[in-house]
Amino acid sequence: MSAAHPSAPAGMPLARLDEGYPVLAALSPSGRRRLLEAARWMRVPGGTCLFDEHQACEGFPFVVDGSIRVVKSAPNGRELPLYRVGSGETCILSTSCLLGREDYRARGVTESDTVLMLLPQAVFEELLDERPFREFVFHLFAERIAGLMQLIEEVAFRRLDQRLAAQLLGKGRTLHRTHQQLADELGSVREIVSRLLKGFADQGLVRLGREQVEILDPAGLRRTASGEPARSTD
Structure with missing residues (x-):
């Protein structure tokens, strides 16, 4: 990922982050403080490649504004859209890469001007010890898996x-x-x-x-x- 900023962009209050991700209000005071101290903010123009295949995952993204289109590319240039990530959602590939310590296997491109908060891997792993955050991550992970299974059925059988x-x-x-x-x-x-x-x-x-x-x-x-x-x- 690129275009990172060490602090929240001007005009982007934390209330906007909390509105999209209510789970953050359920963190312990120390967990929330650790998250906000370690997080990096990114304001990225539309059409920017945030991550690509075989790149390492730099952290867990919270989409505060805008959206990301995640696609799988073939050698001939064709692309298969896998899913989109909007405010309040998370990226299953980023999650799986962090949990498995593996590189990305798809590409993520911003569809419009996008604001992200990126949580470093070490803090992401720390927060998994807190039940609300752990349940949030795995609930969205399960939803994305179900969506990808539906996509596989669409492509294979329709x-x-x-x-x-x-x-x-x-x-x-x-x-x-x-x-x-x-x-x-x-x-x-x-x-x-x-x-x-x-x-x-x-x-x-x-x-x-x-x-x-x-x-x-x-x-x-x-x-x-x-x-x-x-x-x-x-």
Whole structure:
């Protein structure tokens, strides 16, 4: 990780940290003091690579503002999005790297301007002795594992057209996404996603525009997402 600052950025009160991470209020006075004394603050521009494969983990991140996109990259340049980390959440890769003392096996990139508080490994290990912090870490760890298992099921057992249809749903009538962005989110390539979107448009499910997709038939997309055959228009 980079762009570290030794103290909290101006205009970023500790109340913002406590709001996102209520567990910090449950720490012992000595534990909280140790955390705040050892923590490093980072203000990172959007699009910054915070960590990459084969890099050592420098600490346990608390996301105070912004978000981080964690992806697995292939040698051909394709990426599979694994999860996002927002305020109040934690990074399962950072946790596993600290617990196992191993390097990262994926890449983390900020999606927007992001403020982090980074807890050094030694203090992270000390705080695991406190029950509230330990339960917080392992609860979020379990949630992330469940999310990754769902992702594995999606990739292994659902066709790409089903996954794309599901990706388009639940975000309003119009999605402001490029075909490349949709492909990145699905871990696919733009050409395949563009071909599928054209097929959806030919079926009357969507209308394609410049960097946007307008949903015309949500029920039809839901049928596609569930794997049901398209209804005949005859």
